Amino acid sequence: MTRLRQSLETARAAVRVLLLGGNLASLTLASRPRELVAYLSESLFLLRAMTGRRGVRQSNVFDVLDCPPTQEITLANLDGDTWLREVPSYTADIVSLCLICRALRPRVVFEIGTLHGYTALHFALNSPEEATVYTLDLPQDARPEPALHTTVVDDAHIKAGTGATRRLFEGTAAAGKIVPLYGDSARFDFSPYHGEVDFFFIDGAHSYDYVASDTLHALACARPGGVIAWHDFGRAGVNGVSRLVRELASTREIHAVPGGSLAFTVA
Numbered sequence: 001m002t003r004l005r006q007s008l009e010t011a012r013a014a015v016r017v018l019l020l021g022g023n024l025a026s027l028t029l030a031s032r033p034r035e036l037v038a039y040l041s042e043s044l045f046l047l048r049a050m051t052g053r054r055g056v057r058q059s060n061v062f063d064v065l066d067c068p069p070t071q072e073i074t075l076a077n078l079d080g081d082t083w084l085r086e087v088p089s090y091t092a093d094i095v096s097l098c099l100i101c102r103a104l105r106p107r108v109v110f111e112i113g114t115l116h117g118y119t120a121l122h123f124a125l126n127s128p129e130e131a132t133v134y135t136l137d138l139p140q141d142a143r144p145e146p147a148l149h150t151t152v153v154d155d156a157h158i159k160a161g162t163g164a165t166r167r168l169f170e171g172t173a174a175a176g177k178i179v180p181l182y183g184d185s186a187r188f189d190f191s192p193y194h195g196e197v198d199f200f201f202i203d204g205a206h207s208y209d210y211v212a213s214d215t216l217h218a219l220a221c222a223r224p225g226g227v228i229a230w231h232d233f234g235r236a237g238v239n240g241v242s243r244l245v246r247e248l249a250s251t252r253e254i255h256a257v258p259g260g261s262l263a264f265t266v267a
């Protein structure tokens, strides 16, 4: 049933992307269907970002949080493992995440979705010495059975994150600030973190069920004035982040960074 639901969702999203994003230039990718869908998804994302049709206000971190007139950020040179990619929306996202950390000067950061630790490392590099960065992922040594519905892309990420993968922060000076946690975000006990988190980043599973559940936990954990951010807002495909963020935007102010897929709100 789960597989069938995933397949139907994926097929519907692929057809939608092909119909809405297809153009003559994309025909050159006809023999490479994965790249074709990725290109068309990004084209649609860019169209909506450029024309302000994302359903939430577009603001830079500088426009929303108290920042000095100039702000340094620290980016790690990780020899290939990077969000500074061919697709520039990831660059806007990592710069904005670092800026949020610099502006908030968080004591406690909580992330759902460690994968290889790229964002966790950047939270540590851009937060004060005394900060702690908690980063939650599914157990690495078992075959995790997520409690809620997941998308096909979620399953690929989960597979990439399981096994003996070395995290990017291991062996770095920033590693001492980072506390890896293991568990399913839908079953994890967040109560010790209630009202304690300055910056909560949601980047775990991207189905609507998971994003809604993770967001409820984030709202309980964020301290007043803290920030909650979601990754992959506005990307085409099967994306519960976009639906959830747009729904939430009817009751609270949510910002999307221009050109990026990061959405954030002040708690």
Ligand SMILES: C[S@@+](CC[C@H](N)C(=O)[O-])C[C@H]1O[C@@H](n2cnc3c(N)ncnc32)[C@H](O)[C@@H]1O
Residues within 6 Å of the ligand: 112, 113, 114, 115, 116, 117, 118, 119, 120, 136, 137, 138, 146, 147, 154, 157, 158, 159, 161, 162, 183, 184, 185, 186, 203, 204, 205, 210
């Ligand atoms: C998109 S990746 C996160 C990317 C990461 N923030 C980075 O720095 O590159 C999503 C991660 O969420 C994890 N994940 C998926 N479902 C989860 C769940 N229910 N609970 C906790 N983590 C989950 C996956 O194992 C995967 O490592």
